[in-house]
Amino acid sequence: MSTHDLAELERLALELAARVGDQLPAVILQLLKDGVDLSSEPLQLDCSLRRLDDALQGPSNQIYRLASVGLEETTSRGSPVVASNVQPTLNSPIGGHSPIRSRASPLLQRSPDELLEGATTGLATPTASPVGQENRVAKSRKANTGLRVSTSSFDEDGIITRQSSNERSVSLPRKKRLPDNPALQPSTLDKYIGGVWDSIYSSIKLDPTEVIEQWQAIESSGQPRLLIDTEREMAVHHESAVQGVFGRMSILTRKVSQASRTCRSLEVIVQAHWVRCFEDRVADLGTSLTREKAKKQTIAEACLNFSWSEKELRNKMAIWKGYHDIMESGGWAALVFAGAGLYRFCKYRVSFTEETFATLQMLRHRFEVAADTLHPRWRQLLGIIGGPTERKYNGHPHDHVVCGASNEAIPLPITYHQWDKHFAYEHLDESMIDEEVWGEYDPRLVTMDTSDGHKCQQCHEPQSDDPRDNRCQCYPNLYGGTKAGATPVQVYRTSNGKNNGLLACCAFEPGSAVGEFVGQITSGLQNIDVMVGQTDKAVYQIWQGRKGNFTRFVNHSCQPNSQYERFVWLGTQRIVLMSMGIEAGEEITVDYSESYWKVSVFCFLERALLTFLLDYRIWTKSVFVDTRSADIEMEIEIVICSVQLLIANDNLVTSKSSINT
Numbered sequence: 001m002s003t004h005d006l007a008e009l010e011r012l013a014l015e016l017a018a019r020v021g022d023q024l025p026a027v028i029l030q031l032l033k034d035g036v037d038l039s040s041e042p043l044q045l046d047c048s049l050r051r052l053d054d055a056l057q058g059p060s061n062q063i064y065r066l067a068s069v070g071l072e073e074t075t076s077r078g079s080p081v082v083a084s085n086v087q088p089t090l091n092s093p094i095g096g097h098s099p100i101r102s103r104a105s106p107l108l109q110r111s112p113d114e115l116l117e118g119a120t121t122g123l124a125t126p127t128a129s130p131v132g133q134e135n136r137v138a139k140s141r142k143a144n145t146g147l148r149v150s151t152s153s154f155d156e157d158g159i160i161t162r163q164s165s166n167e168r169s170v171s172l173p174r175k176k177r178l179p180d181n182p183a184l185q186p187s188t189l190d191k192y193i194g195g196v197w198d199s200i201y202s203s204i205k206l207d208p209t210e211v212i213e214q215w216q217a218i219e220s221s222g223q224p225r226l227l228i229d230t231e232r233e234m235a236v237h238h239e240s241a242v243q244g245v246f247g248r249m250s251i252l253t254r255k256v257s258q259a260s261r262t263c264r265s266l267e268v269i270v271q272a273h274w275v276r277c278f279e280d281r282v283a284d285l286g287t288s289l290t291r292e293k294a295k296k297q298t299i300a301e302a303c304l305n306f307s308w309s310e311k312e313l314r315n316k317m318a319i320w321k322g323y324h325d326i327m328e329s330g331g332w333a334a335l336v337f338a339g340a341g342l343y344r345f346c347k348y349r350v351s352f353t354e355e356t357f358a359t360l361q362m363l364r365h366r367f368e369v370a371a372d373t374l375h376p377r378w379r380q381l382l383g384i385i386g387g388p389t390e391r392k393y394n395g396h397p398h399d400h401v402v403c404g405a406s407n408e409a410i411p412l413p414i415t416y417h418q419w420d421k422h423f424a425y426e427h428l429d430e431s432m433i434d435e436e437v438w439g440e441y442d443p444r445l446v447t448m449d450t451s452d453g454h455k456c457q458q459c460h461e462p463q464s465d466d467p468r469d470n471r472c473q474c475y476p477n478l479y480g481g482t483k484a485g486a487t488p489v490q491v492y493r494t495s496n497g498k499n500n501g502l503l504a505c506c507a508f509e510p511g512s513a514v515g516e517f518v519g520q521i522t523s524g525l526q527n528i529d530v531m532v533g534q535t536d537k538a539v540y541q542i543w544q545g546r547k548g549n550f551t552r553f554v555n556h557s558c559q560p561n562s563q564y565e566r567f568v569w570l571g572t573q574r575i576v577l578m579s580m581g582i583e584a585g586e587e588i589t590v591d592y593s594e595s596y597w598k599v600s601v602f603c604f605l606e607r608a609l610l611t612f613l614l615d616y617r618i619w620t621k622s623v624f625v626d627t628r629s630a631d632i633e634m635e636i637e638i639v640i641c642s643v644q645l646l647i648a649n650d651n652l653v654t655s656k657s658s659i660n661t
């Protein structure tokens with residue numbers, strides 16, 4: 001077959017796929033308008049080829065089913081969540097949903113018999129036309145799609161699991177009833193742990209130098225330098241000066257708040273440590289006195305040093321003992337990063353049970369991994385009590401894989417050594433273009449009118465990286481210049497054969513972004529896990545095998561708690577992992593079996609048709625695409641009028657096709 005024929009075939013396959021992709025949304029919309037409930041039964045899209053010679057023999061001709069794609073999730077599941085911020089786009093055949101998850105097309109490995117049986121296929125890789133494209137084959141790992149949600153609240157890894165699959169619905173979060181007087185409510189363990197994660201992943205900077213700097217600034221001039229400058233500018237009193245004052249005051253307030261937060265951590269460190277010293281002193285006196293007398297004498301000594309009454313001291317001690325116990329089980333990070341609820345947690349002691357301390361012990365290394373990697377100087381605070389100030393976990397937060405109950409975290413590369421002794425992973429904040437493939441071109445660029453600046457395709461508000469100009473609030477934690485700090489997720493070691501997975505440390509509201517799918521923008525990879533992106537101009541792959549971000553560790557589940565969404569930021573397509581309601585402590589999962597590629601019928605058909613035509617050298621007249629549910633049966637017939645695709649004779653003739661539905 002000549003190159004020209006191949007090109008013609010490819011063009012034909014693309015055209016067919018485009019037509020199917022174009023018509024499908026309208027067909028589904030029409031069905032919805034006709035009142036057909038597409039959510040009650042699974043919909044199926046079948047793609048078949050019929051041999052022309054069979055067709056000529058009559059209606060009993062053999063139909064070659066190429067692939068079968070369930071459509072139910074594209075019409076029902078995603079909609080409620082995305083309704084608020086995702087509009088259908090031209091590029092997604094079924095309403096702006098997920099791009100596809102690509103694995104090598106099983107079609108490529110199938111025998112004609114298997115094809116005739118019409119087995120459901122996997123995903124096809126796209127045809128892109130980047131510079132220097134080559135087929136690079138890498139090791140393939142098969143996804144097992146059998147993950148089911150169990151019923152316990154904590155599994156053996158200390159991971160929260162769902163109570164029932166029904167909870168996985170995408171309804172918006174229910175508002176919690178506020179307690180009558182929140183300030184007086186005792187803090188529960190969940191709230192406490194949430195507070196620790198919140199502050200570890202917040203922008204606070206726990207570092208003794210913060211306190212020293214502020215103190216020195218006050219001492220040297222009577223008041224902070226920042227304020228003196230500010231007042232000078234205020235005298236001028238024109239608009240930019242007011243703005244300047246505001247800016248400086250914001251910085252001063254931030255620094256003093258940081259210093260105050262650091263002081264609070266220092267305070268609880270010394271108070272918890274004081275309890276340990278108290279116990280030592282009691283033990284020391286206990287060598288010559290009864291324990292009761294030893295304790296009484298130690299309290300008397302302390303009252304003298306603090307200048308407090310015994311009652312006052314005992315009240316404080318009760319709280320400090322709480323700090324000490326938390327530190328003993330959850331480690332120093334559990335105490336140092338405790339949120340505002342720490343005092344109440346220890347005062348009411350409602351959750352001071354064995355289970356609580358077992359849970360904190362389980363989280364100890366997880367807290368430490370996050371604290372050490374995100375706040376490299378936090379352990380310096382322990383210097384105040386002569387504690388160890390050296391970091392245990394260095395590098396990037398996701399260089400460490402946290403393990404089940406109370407085990408130390410292990411280095412990420414070790415978890416891949418069974419497949420690759422030299423495994424290394426480079427953490428990226430932004431995707432990188434594979435220049436060998438795309439040169440200078442970014443295949444994620446979409447065609448759009450920017451005469452009026454960049455407008456969001458979903459909310460239609462102006463987009464900008466400068467937060468003062470940006471009005472798009474679609475995924476505010478990812479785009480718009482007010483990026484939050486690190487995402488509260490950790491790589492964890494699963495115990496059920498999935499190798500690593502991704503854990504949520506904090507809850508993610510339905511519809512909020514967990515993160516962007518970041519990796520190497522490439523093309524032409526086969527037999528390897530890649531995400532396929534598609535714009536009106538190009539089809540590209542995002543590969544995360546050796547570089548990327550944490551979305552690389554998201555496993556498949558048939559009852560996922562997140563999904564991928566296309567989003568265009570400043571004219572460049574992004575793929576965002578969006579929460580469908582993720583609880584703190586839960587594994588983050590997506591459905592990357594059929595549901596990813598089923599929405600991109602376009603890519604799938606394109607490859608399926610092409611492969612079939614090329615491999616089996618048949619000539620065809622019609623392609624049928626059916627959508628079916630249990631009670632409705634319909635058929636979208638794509639009739640290619642007088643197509644003569646005579647590949648066997650190396651003689652390719654095509655004519656214009658038309659589609660009937």
Ligand SMILES: C[S@@+](CC[C@H](N)C(=O)[O-])C[C@H]1O[C@@H](n2cnc3c(N)ncnc32)[C@H](O)[C@@H]1O
Pocket residue numbers: 141142143144145146147497498499500501529551552553554555556557
């Ligand atoms: C994107 S990676 C996810 C992270 C992966 N578990 C790891 O350790 O690198 C996809 C691969 O994870 C594995 N995987 C994902 N979900 C799975 C599941 N539910 N059951 C078994 N393996 C799964 C498969 O090997 C798949 O090719």
